Amino acid sequence: MTTEYPHGCLRLYAGTLVFIPGPWPNLRGIAPPAVRDAARRLREQNPNALRFHWNDEAGAWDEAMSIPVRGYPLADEFVERFDADVLPLLTALPDTPRTRDAARAAARLCWATLMLAHAAGVVVSDSRTNGTPGAKRVKAWDALVAAGLAEICKGSERSRLVTRYAPSAALRTLLDDTDMTLRRIVSPKPTPPASGDRRTLARRGRPAPFAEFAPVILRDKDRNPVTWGRQTAATLKRVRADEEQVLRLNEAAADHALGYTRTDETGRATRRQLLVNVQAIFNETFDRGGRLYSLTPDGHTNIKQDWRKTITIDGEETVELDYASFHIRILYHRAGIDRRARDLYRTRRILPELCGAPDAPAFADLRRAVKVWTNIALNARTERSAVGAIGNDDGVGFNLVGNAKEGPTVGDACRLYGMTAADMLHRIRSAHRDIADHFGSGVGLELQCADGALIRDILTAFLDRGSYALSVHDSIITKVGDADLARSLMVGKYRERFDFDPVLG
Helix, strand or coil: CEEEECCEEEEEECCEEEEEECCCCCCCCCCHHHHHHHHHHHHHHCHHHCCEEEECCCCEECCCCEEECCCCCECHHHHHHHHHHCHHHCCCCCCCCCCHHHHHHHHHHHHHHHHHHHHHCCEEEECCCCCCHHHHHHHHHHHHHHCCCEEEECCCCCCCCCEEEEECHHHHHHHHHCCHHHCCCECCCCCCCCHHHHHHHHHHCCCCCCHHHCCEEEECCCCCEECCCCCCHHHHHHHHHHHHHHHHHHHHHCCCCEEEEEECCCCCEEEEECCCCEEEEEECEEEEEEEEEECCCCCCCCCCHHHHCCCEECCEEEEEEEECCHHHHHHHHHCCCCCCCCCCCCHHHHCCCCCCCCCCCCHHHHHHHHHHHHHHHHHCCCHHHHHHHHCCCCCCCCCCCCCCCCCCCHHHHHHHCCCCHHHHHHHHHHHCHHHHHHCCCCHHHHHHHHHHHHHHHHHHHHHHCCCCEEEECCEEEEEHHHHHHHHHHHHHHHHHHHCCCCCEC
């Protein structure tokens, strides 16, 4: 016998992480009776949507997605309840004066993550390897297992690297019969520290508190979240507006049933809920980066391109529209030049020897390689770093990009003609003489800031018109019936910013 559990997603509302069952529109996940009723109706009306199962016959969880343990700021109410009801059961937890506080803090965090994971129909993954953050929680997990509150379940997305934990049978019954998982486990997001504190924290390079859950985060050159530091009034005003946009987009997602079809290696297709909770990520300054990224593995920016084609919004099929030659075209338009060709990467001008040559890679591979190299050159901050990135050996640059299943790679073919990475940068600049100074200037991240703001404007314009859409970098995903609206907004919002009409893919 297999007992099915409703699935759902974790969302932030006013800085609080709560469980929302889905797909079920217009349900905020606050009143326990409403959640239980919705879960029952979901089981009755859409049993195929239930994706995670407890197998009584095997006495173990079937393979299920897991979530990692994160440094949630726990609510006072949750801590008090844990200390009163759960802590006395953890007799195996270290209780010496030196280790007591750290052990209890780790146990609270493990318990909170276990509750949230159970509510969402997933399990928890955590590392036991020395030198990793998970090593500090090993004794807490062992105490929960010894108390019969958690159990180790089979399988792992990262075999031998993490251990997966699930609630025990007794605890599942307790969690299903009470409203514990619906309480405010995570405390509201703290207000940013005073400007003096921000400067001090930024100077020391310390991570911003709870930045991984914030609608807008700033990362340093090593991609670690940091505090904002000292910003001008105009920048703060703009970033606060960005925060409001992102929060609005995340709250709107709860009003729509979002799903997609995931296909495994055997070809088996499984219908899954699309977990939409995004944040805008800036790099080093608020003028670099700013695109929207999903916070969850099942988020629309993290799933495969083939899976994105199966996304549905409120049960309707979707279409994905994008901007053709986006960043290159923006640079031309900023220079007052309107290039109307759909493809501005100029593959035939950059690689004339290979286009149509016998035994050369297919044109699609050549174009993909030139596109990658062109964007590498825009993102690189110096000519030297651009040459180094184009000529690298990591599977993205000159040597291996555009790998063909048969025949030579694009890099192999270029070397046969004596081309080097420096030659390639020169060819790209020659093909784009009017904007040649931008290659090797690092303008790419600044362009991401511009396109991120453009895309957020388009998504909020959808909401203003009573519709809904998703984005993946420079593309818009919306219902087939809203395709004309998407085209109109993409053209109109682009024209407002750059004074020219774009070309859509």
